[in-house]
Amino acid sequence: MPLLFFLFALLVAPSSAWAQCENPRKATDSLFEWTRPGSFDLAKASACMDIAPGANREQLAIQLKQVLDARGLWVPVPSIPNKPDFLDDDGEARVVPMPDDFPTLALERADDGRWLYSRHTMDAVPGLYASTFSPVSQWFQSALPPVFYTRIAGLYLWQMLYAFVLVVVAFVIGTVARILLRNQVLRAVKRMGLRLDDQEYARTNGPIVLLVIFGVLYWGITDLQLGIGFSAVMHGVLNVAMVLCGLFLASRFVNVGSRVAQAWAAGTENRLDDQLIPLVRQSVQVVVLVLGVLYLADAIGIDVWKLAAGVGIGGLAFALAAQDTVANVFGSVNIFVDRPFQIGDWVIIGSVEGVVEEVGFRSTRVRTFYNSVVTIPNSQITNANVDNMGLRPRRRVKMMLSLTYDTPPDKLEAYVEGVRAILAAHPFVQRTYEVHVYTLGASSVDILVYYHVVVPGWHEELKARSQNILEFMRLAEQLGVSFAFPSTSVYLESTPSEPLRPHSPRSLEELGHIADSFGPNGSLARPEGPRFARSWSVQARAEADHGSVGSGAQQ
Numbered sequence: 001m002p003l004l005f006f007l008f009a010l011l012v013a014p015s016s017a018w019a020q021c022e023n024p025r026k027a028t029d030s031l032f033e034w035t036r037p038g039s040f041d042l043a044k045a046s047a048c049m050d051i052a053p054g055a056n057r058e059q060l061a062i063q064l065k066q067v068l069d070a071r072g073l074w075v076p077v078p079s080i081p082n083k084p085d086f087l088d089d090d091g092e093a094r095v096v097p098m099p100d101d102f103p104t105l106a107l108e109r110a111d112d113g114r115w116l117y118s119r120h121t122m123d124a125v126p127g128l129y130a131s132t133f134s135p136v137s138q139w140f141q142s143a144l145p146p147v148f149y150t151r152i153a154g155l156y157l158w159q160m161l162y163a164f165v166l167v168v169v170a171f172v173i174g175t176v177a178r179i180l181l182r183n184q185v186l187r188a189v190k191r192m193g194l195r196l197d198d199q200e201y202a203r204t205n206g207p208i209v210l211l212v213i214f215g216v217l218y219w220g221i222t223d224l225q226l227g228i229g230f231s232a233v234m235h236g237v238l239n240v241a242m243v244l245c246g247l248f249l250a251s252r253f254v255n256v257g258s259r260v261a262q263a264w265a266a267g268t269e270n271r272l273d274d275q276l277i278p279l280v281r282q283s284v285q286v287v288v289l290v291l292g293v294l295y296l297a298d299a300i301g302i303d304v305w306k307l308a309a310g311v312g313i314g315g316l317a318f319a320l321a322a323q324d325t326v327a328n329v330f331g332s333v334n335i336f337v338d339r340p341f342q343i344g345d346w347v348i349i350g351s352v353e354g355v356v357e358e359v360g361f362r363s364t365r366v367r368t369f370y371n372s373v374v375t376i377p378n379s380q381i382t383n384a385n386v387d388n389m390g391l392r393p394r395r396r397v398k399m400m401l402s403l404t405y406d407t408p409p410d411k412l413e414a415y416v417e418g419v420r421a422i423l424a425a426h427p428f429v430q431r432t433y434e435v436h437v438y439t440l441g442a443s444s445v446d447i448l449v450y451y452h453v454v455v456p457g458w459h460e461e462l463k464a465r466s467q468n469i470l471e472f473m474r475l476a477e478q479l480g481v482s483f484a485f486p487s488t489s490v491y492l493e494s495t496p497s498e499p500l501r502p503h504s505p506r507s508l509e510e511l512g513h514i515a516d517s518f519g520p521n522g523s524l525a526r527p528e529g530p531r532f533a534r535s536w537s538v539q540a541r542a543e544a545d546h547g548s549v550g551s552g553a554q555q
Contacts, residue, residue, distance in 0.1 A: 018113070018114055021047065021116065022084050022114070023084045024083075024095040025078075025081065026115075027048040027114070028077055030044065030045060030048045031045050031048075031061060031065060031117070035061070035062075035065050042061055043058070045058075045065075046060065048114065049061065049117040050108070050117060050118055050122060051119075051122055052122070052123060060126075063125050063128075063129040064121075064122075064125050064128075066132075066133075066225060067125070067128045068102075069225070069226070069228040069231055070132050070133065070221075070224075070226070070231060071102075071222060071235070072228065072231040072232035072233075072234065072235035072236070073098065073101055073228075073232075074228060075097050075105070079097075080097055084113065084115075086109075092108075093108060094107070094109075095107045095108075104120075104121055104124050104128065105121055106118045106120065106121050132222050133223055134220075134223055136223070137220075140158070140162060144161075154227075159225070162224060166217055166223075169216060170214075170215075170216035170217055170220075171209070173213075174208065174209035174210070174212035174216075175209060177212050178205055189260060194260050194263055194264050197256070197259045197263075200252075200256050200259050201256050203252050204252045207246075207248045207249035208249060210241075211242060211245040214241045214242045217238055218238040218239065218242060236299070236300070240299045240300060243292065243295045244292075246292070247292035247295075250292070251285060251288055251289075254284045254288060257281075258277060258280075258281040261280075262277055279359065279360070279361065283361070327379035329362070329378075330379075330382075331378030331382045332360065332361045332362070332378045334378075335359055335381060335382070336359070341356050341386060341390065341391075342356065343356055343358070343359065344356060345389070345391065346389040346390045346457075346458055347366065347387065347389065347390065348387040349366065349376060349381060349387075350385070352374045352376060353368065353369065355367045357373065359378075360378075361378075362377065362378065363375045363376060363377050364376050364378060364381060389458075394452040394453065395454075396451075397453060397464075397465055397468075398449070399449050400446045400447065400448060400449070401415075401447040401472060402444035402445065402446050402447070402483060402484045403444060403445045403447065403476075403481050403484055404444060404445075404481070404483070405444065406482075411481050412437060412445060412447075412481070413437075414532075415479055415481055416435055416437060416447060417532055417535060417537075418475040419475065420433070420537055422471040423451055423536075424536045426453075426464065426471075428460070428464050430452040430453070430454055431541065432452060432538065433449075433538060434448065434450045434538070435449050435450075441484075442486070443484055443485070444483075444484030
């Protein structure tokens with residue numbers, strides 16, 4: 001009987017010993033099955049591990065479990081193959097449960113057919129443990145009295161105290177980082193001779209502090225040695241929080257940089273940079289948003305590459321749905337390349353007239369002269385006639401000066417010459433002006449005034465027009481002439497008390513002599529008007545500049 005029992009033990013014992021290591025899934029789960037509170041057995045937990053001779057098997061099992069729990073690494077046991085003869089794509093008997101998150105963890109089939117945590121994995125456990133838990137945490141735990149190892153609501157007191165210390169330290173580090181970063185930014189801006197908008201930069205204070213706090217907590221959460229469930233949730237929440245804070249911080253720093261660049265552009269003569277800065281700001285904001293969404297998707301466990309593939313498959317539908325947006329983006333590129341206008345130009349686009357305030361990727365904003373803002377899609381601008389009033393090197397002024405019919409001809413001509421002198425004296429009036437008695441109107445003698453002012457903007461144009469008109473009025477006051485306005489005069493040729501006086505009779509010879517005196521070389525002939533000592537006509541000034549005496553300078 002003893003011999004039979006011994007032979008039976010030899011046949012059954014190997015089968016019983018190899019049961020939990022017969023395939024990759026059982027071997028992986030052995031670590032977690034026998035470290036649960038109700039079934040804690042370190043001998044069985046370390047049975048499927050390839051341990052180097054002389055190493056502490058049970059200690060390595062505990063350390064590996066603590067590393068996985070503290071890092072929030074949930075091993076996907078149900079998805080691990082359960083075939084004893086499993087081979088990977090390279091034809092090797094090897095399984096890596098988490099190739100992306102924890103590639104060090106691997107199982108291999110031994111020569112005796114058992115699946116074991118590989119020797120490479122187990123040799124790396126001490127180093128992983130040392131890098132996971134900081135010496136500060138270990139010193140903190142050893143320095144506390146035993147009372148802090150009392151459990152309350154599933155947590156030890158030392159874990160609660162250590163979490164509070166982490167939050168305080170994180171807030172202090174975040175505040176110091178905010179101050180140091182601000183000082184560096186101020187120095188850099190000052191070296192470049194630029195100005196920093198304090199109110200805009202103050203909006204970055206909150207994201208900076210929160211980002212540092214979440215970063216310190218993410219780094220120190222492993223030292224709390226929480227359970228796998230709570231640790232995984234905390235790692236996920238802190239990871240998402242850091243991505244969101246980083247996204248907000250990057251966006252606000254882009255706004256700060258844009259404000260600094262706008263302050264620099266305001267001091268330059270070229271207005272191209274004023275138009276370029278909003279486009280660059282929007283481009284960077286779009287890039288920041290896209291990267292932030294990709295990082296956020298990765299943080300919550302979405303496969304970014306699969307997401308990109310799905311976007312590629314739906315790209316056609318997206319393009320059809322967003323064709324107007326794409327057209328507006330290309331329209332903004334055309335505006336920037338062709339430069340039909342710049343920021344600050346007075347433009348007329350279709351029925352919209354005003355000053356360009358901002359050129360964006362989707363639309364252009366025009367401030368009308370009613371102080372309203374009209375938003376025009378860029379795709380419409382590329383197909384519209386753009387009349388850029390701001391590109392005029394000179395600005396035309398055309399007006400009629402109407403004098404009353406009782407103005408003597410000599411005074412009328414003197415007034416015309418005085419208007420020419422006023423235009424000749426103005427520094428912004430181009431020397432191509434024309435001033436002439438133009439027509440006999442219904443109630444006035446009309447003088448055409450036509451000239452150009454060389455000014456950079458509409459404000460300067462209005463100022464020059466105002467100055468000239470005031471001078472025209474002063475000249476009329478000095479000469480004693482009056483401006484006419486639309487009116488009707490009623491003349492009574494005769495009344496019973498004052499009958500019409502008869503015309504004095506003149507002979508045909510006398511009337512012919514008067515008519516001939518207005519002819520060539522006649523005594524009353526003045527076809528060129530009165531001969532002033534100096535004429536301010538354009539032609540006379542041109543002749544005077546060439547050293548010759550023109551008709552306008554005759555005595």
